[in-house]
Every structure is written in structure tokens, then in C-alpha cells.
Amino acid sequence: MKKFMLSTFTLTVGLVLAACGDSEENTGNAESTETNTASETAASEANQELNWALGVDPDGLDPHMTTAASTFQVSNNIYDTLVKVTPEGEYVPGLAENWDVSEDGQTITFYLEEDVLFHDGSDFNADDVVYSFERLQSDSSARSADYASLTEYEALDDYTVEFYTEALDVNLLGKFAYPWAAIVPEDADDELTNSPIGTGPYVLENWVPQQELSLTRYEDYWGEPAHIQTVNFQSMPDTTSQITSMLAGELDVIGITGDLVDQFEGQEGFKITEEPANSLQLMAFNTDHEALADERVRQAITMAVDKDALINTVWYGYGDKIGSHYPPILRGYVDHSESLSYDPDAALELLEEAGYPNGEGIELDMYLPSAYPAYVSAGQVIADYLTDLGITVSIHNVEWAVWLSDIYTARNYDLTVTGHTGRLDPYTLLARYHTDSPENYMNYSNEQVDELLENVQVEQDEAARDEIYAEIQNILAEEVPGFYIQSPIGLRVTKDKLEGLETYPIDIIELKDVHFVE
Amino acid sequence: MQNVMKRLFNGLVVVLFISLFTFLVIYWIPGDPAAIALGTEASPAQLALVREEMGLNDPFIVQYFNWLVQALTGNLGNSFSFGEEVTILISQRLPVTFALTILSLLISVPLGFVIGTLSALYKDSWFDSLARTLMQLGNATPGFWLGLIAIYFIAYQLGWFPIAGFVPLSEGLWASVHSLMLPAVIMSIGQVGSIIRITRSSVLSALQEEFMLNTQMNALTKTKTLFKYVFRYAATGPITVIGNTAAALFGGTILIEEIFALPGIGRLLMHSVTQRDLILLQGVVIFITTMVVVINLLTDFLVDTVNPARRSA
Secondary structure: OHHHHHHHHHHHHHHHHHHHHOOHHHHHHHHHHOOOHHHHHHHHOOOOEEEEEEOOOOOOOOOOOOOOHHHHHHHOOOOOOOEEEOOOOOEEEOOEEEEEEOOOOOEEEEEEOOOOEOOOOOEOOHHHHHHHHHHHHOOOOOOHHHHOOEEEEEEEEOOEEEEEEOOOOOOHHHHHOOHHHOOOOOOOOHHHHOOOOOOOOEEEEEEEOOOEEEEEEOOOOOOOOOOOOEEEEEEOOOHHHHHHHHHOOOOOEEEEOHHHHHHHOOOOOEEEEEEEOOEEEEEEEOOOOOOOOOHHHHHHHHHHOOHHHHHHHHHOOOEEEOOOOOOOOOOOOOOOOOOOOOOHHHHHHHHHHOOOHHHOOOEEEEEEEOOOHHHHHHHHHHHHHHHHOOOEEEEEEEOHHHHHHHHHHOOOOOEEEEEEEOOOOHHHHHHHHOOOOOOOOOOOOOHHHHHHHHHHOOOOOHHHHHHHHHHHHHHHHHHOOEEEEEEEEEEEEEEOOEEOOOOOOOOOOOOOOOEEOO | OHHHHHHHHHHHHHHHHHHHHHHHHHHHOOOOHHHHHHHHHOOHHHHHHHHHHOOOOOOHHHHHHHHHHHHHOOOOOEEOOOOEEHHHHHHHHHHHHHHHHHHHHHHHHHHHHHHHHHHHHOOOOHHHHHHHHHHHHHHHOOHHHHHHHHHHHHHHHOOOOOOOOOOOHHHOHHHHHHHHHHHHHHHHHHHHHHHHHHHHHHHHHHHOOOHHHHHHHOOOOHHHHHHHHHHHHHOHHHHHHHHHHHHHHHHOOHHHHHHOOOOOHHHHHHHHHHOOOHHHHHHHHHHHHHHHHHHHHHHHHHHHHHOOHHHHO
């Protein structure tokens, strides 16, 4: 009864406000408070609209000049790549209809799609491809290092391009599928940051940074056109505002964290989807530390922490437990989630064996990046377990900039909690365990791992490569240069009428396939 | 006139000092802005290039003077993260923050003035006690918390206002004002208390002045007295407070703009801090400082105009 009165009151007030305001904005508001009838009617109309909340603004829309995930989630819909990737991680044609790889694996020839138009009306051809990769390799590009191995490339004719790599790259195809390998029109340059021109299914309509970014369907798209006419990304940094807007029906999609599931569970009109991510979270050990150099100490620490409890406490249970540096959704995963599982007594025995009875004499400095509250919480929980083991842990919260320079680059730490994002190819994820890798911030060194990492780069047989990756996973699970916690599960709340939103092994959103159902 | 020049000069010194101070603070903050911009995948060569681009390789004093010389010609440099001139970014955000400030002043000033005057006239009555209690409460309640509560109950449950986001003026004056109304009210709640307090005490002390005896002897009505003598005498305090309030509102919009997703100066400042966009950060800080100094100067002149006794002082 109370509820009825409240909604009647709401409706009345809404109508009154709408009546005196005479602007569309008000009418929209009054309707949206009445659950989401608005979206249901919208679904039957031709001019559909999708409203999406952005917590972080894109760092410009030039795909070659940034590394920000917030950019690629949007820009991926404006630009196309030569090769595309499916949710299962398979390569399928993009702007390239098909391709040939030479016997030695060093030359790849792309046959391009014809009759493709850029958003500015110009024709797409091989020169645009060459120009885009030149731009991607230029000094000002954020990814130049990744593409330095493409030493020669040229347009054989208007619709054929040949690339040559100096060193054999067994995962060459992946290089052409990442959203930063986007094809831009020849001669387009700095203006792409604010006025992107691509061949993709959506055209940038309007962008007011920190306010709103809207895309409209590109009617001359070369492939299957998008379903939804307009996509509005609304810049909304505060989580509470996002949730409230979602509840009010003003948004169609938001990302949430585990603690907020209750807000939407059982609510009519919404659905929650779990999305395994191609990433992992761990507590890294600096193996240069006297005690941490001993693998028994690292194993003891691993066994001293109840991983399930940790995931439940910090991530509300939304994570897949792992035991090696490898997320379950990546091809070639070996399940080590139960290796060195929680056993505090065995941990104490191992410590004693290593010469540290009751953890005496081990003092560790743990650095936690304050920009990531979950990592800070995880670190605190782990430190608690370590104290039970008799190990002294001092926690230092550091700013992200400090973490990057002092911890990640200068390696001045004993323990730190962080995360790593995988690529299409497992190699990039594991390469940091090579003794000479500049990204080996754990100072880990194992000749066998070094050799495996070197071999895998020249192994052309995919099954043989997966075997090598499995072997590396086994070694890491045994020697634990990191305490491997979990592969996070992303949570997304959408209107239940929204379909076609897929999860990809790279951090992109494919808006083209999204649609509303009745 | 000499007085005016002196104050202008003082204001300029303040702005200069603040610019040097922020530059120093930014310089001493640990962490490499180039590393922030490039993330965990940057190569040393790229880092070096970006540092050079950002002018981070020059000695401190050179960096500062380069910036200052440019700033004096009205060029606050280019934002690294937006790839846009700082002055343009500020001018895009200014209308939102400006409108928000004006709107909350329009709410808090009349409200504070009326309640403060009534409180003074009916000192120690139930109204006075209620007003003072509410004032304390308003002062003590954090704005961001009130904002979140208001979003849930007033914007969502009642649906009186949009939940978040700014409607630009181009879509109609009413819609635009409507989108700023709730945050403006929240901001006024934090400010109205000090206006009430100072109005109340100014009016109280005016009522106790000797000239009030004359008005009673001249048998003037209470209302006439109030408007003819008391307000004029008592105005100094409230005007100063309004100036301070305007300055505080202008510089204090960060949390409110974050919560209500308004694209104003506060959001810009927040972005510059998290992205370590130093040039932008410096520009925004200097802009806010200058605005605060200007508001204070204007307040001073206004006080002088209203109360001639201050002019010679």
C-alpha cells in the first residue's frame, strides 16, 4: 500500500514537473521512474538507443597514440582491423578477406576487402594499411616497440599488402587483430584524437569530454550493419550515480563489483552476466630478497593463505582461483588451482626446513598500489595470514606513479599485489619470467624457463607450443615466484532485453552485435 | 585609488606565490608523469621521448619560468591527456561551475539572510533555536554524503531531478538549470549556515547600537528601521561571508561534480591529478586561485561601497 502511494505520488509529481517544464528532458524523467516501460517501447522502434556509463573517459580516440583500455572499448567500434578475433579467441577476416603465411612463417600477405568506405567517404585501399602501420611504428606511437619486428611491408597492388618480419613470430596474426592495429585513412593524423575517421560500424557523432560521447550507426558500413542506431556513453565517475541511473532505467549497461550484486539480484528487468577475464592477480615475490630467494619460503607463504577465503573476502567470491601465472580462459590452460593449497601446518614445517623456525628472522616490506583498493585489501588479508606464520610484514600504500617507478621498474620491494592482463597469445603473458626481461620485476631466474621461452618463439606447431606453455605453467606453480590468487570475473548489469554483448579475450566491446529483444 | 592599486598588487603577489608553490609541490611529488601516461608497457626509449615532450628534463627553475612567461601571455600550455589547450579546456568547463556557484548562491544567500535576520529579531525564541540547530547540522554534514542520499531519494525515488549529468544550455534554459538544481541545493546546505550566523550576529549588534534608541524615539516602524538603518549598518559582515562563500563554492565543487557527473572545473582538476597531467593541474590551480582572489577583491570593494566608514580605514 505504501509502495502504491509512493508511486502514485511519484507519478503525480513527475507529471506536474513535466507539464511545467515542457521540455523532453522532463518527460523522459517522469517515465523512467516508472520502472523501465520506456525501454520496452523503445525496443519496438526502429531508432534504438543504447545508454552506457563510462567510469573512465577515453584517453583520446586515436588508436595508435594511447594504451588506455577506456579508449579501445570505444574506438574498436569506430575503426576496423585487418584481422578480427572471436569470443573464443579464433582469428577471422576483418578488413582483410583472407591471407597467406609463407612456409618460413616470416611473410604474411593480406588480400583486402574491396568497396570499403571510410567515414569521410574516401576509399579504403592498401595505401591506408601501409600508412597505418607506419604510424603505429612511429616514435610518438604508444605501441612502437611491439611492432618494431615488422621490418618491411608494402602494397603489392591496391588491395594486397605484404608484411615481412625479421624474426619468426609464431603469433604474427594476433598483431593485426589488436584494437591498436586499427586502420586509419592515409594522411589522417593528430585530428584523430578528437575526430576519429575509420571504416567501423559506428561513426563518432559528438564527444564532450567528461560529459558524453555518442556514436551513430554507419549506414555505408561494408559488413553487416549494426543493430542499434545510437550509442550514448555517459561519463559518470561515481558508482552510486551509475547504479541509481541504472535502477531508474536511464542506462542500459553498467559494470559493477561483487558487493553490488545484491542491488540487482532478483530485480525485475535486469540481468547480471559474469565475464571471465583474460587477466590474473597475484602477490609478487622479489626473489632477490634473502628469504624469498628460497623457494621453500615462497611455498610456505603460498600454503599459509586460504585462497578461497581471500577471494571471498576481497572479491565477494567473483574470481577463478589459480595456481600459476595463467588465466583459465586462455588457450592451453593447466589447472593448478589446488596445488600448494591451504595448509598452515605444512607451511610452518617448510619454513623450519628453510631455516626460519616459526618465521623468525623474516621481515618483509609489502607495497600496495592505493589506486587499486582491491589489491590493498588483498595485501592486508595476506599480511594477516603471514603474521600468523610468524613473519613480520610492514605494509606501505603507494600511489600508482610511485608503484610504477619504484616497485615495478626499480624493483625496490619484497612483496606487492598487482594484476596482469593477457594478450591473444600466452607468450606475452609469460615472457616476463625470462631472466633478461625488462618486465621481470620478480627478479626470477630459471634456466629451464629461459630456454622454454626462447624455444616457444620459433616453434611453428601450435600443439607443440601449447605443450611448452604447459611446462612453464607447471614450473611456475611449483616454484611460485608469485602467490597466484585468481583470474577476476567481471560483472555487468544490463537490461534483460539486451542481447548480443559478448566477452572477448582482449579488452574490447563489440557494439555492432548488440540488440534489444522483445 | 591608491588603496585599489595596493590591493590589486597584493592579489597579484598571492597568485604568483601560489603558482610557484604549486609548481614546487608538483615537482616534489614522487612518481614519473611519463610513466603514468604510458603505463606498464612503456619502453625506456618511449619514456625518454615523452619526458622530453612534457619538458620534464629541464631544471625546475627553467620549467617554472617557461611556464610563467607563457602564462603571462595567456597561454597555459597544452594538456597532455586531452591533447588540447588548457585555456580551452577551462573555458569549456567554466560555464558549468559558474552556473553551479551562482545557483547555490541564489539559494543560500536569500535563505541565510532571511533566517539570520529573523533569528536575530526573535532571539532565543523557538525559531532561533531551530535555525541554529539546523545550521550546525548543515555545516557538519559532508556534502558528498548528502549528495548520494539526495540522488537516491530525491532524484531516483521521487524523480524530481535527473540523477546525474549536465544538460547544456543549448537544450533549453530550464532543462539546464534543472540538471544543476539538486547539486546546487546540496552545496548551499553546506554554506547557508555561515551566512545565517554572520547575519544574525551583525543584525544583533546593529540592534544594540546607540542610534537604535533614536529610531525608537522617532517612532519609526520596526520594518522601516530594519531597512533604513539596521541592514545598511549590518551589511559588512554578510557581504564578506558571501564573498568567502562564493570563493569556497567555486573551489569546492570537486566532489559534487564527481558524484553528479557534471563536467565542471572540479572534474577537470580531479582528472589532472589522477592522470598526473601537470600542465593542466597547474593551469586549473592558477585559474581557481585567480578567481578566488578576484572574488575577494570585488567583495572588498562592495563592502567599501555599502559602508562608507570603511573607506578611510
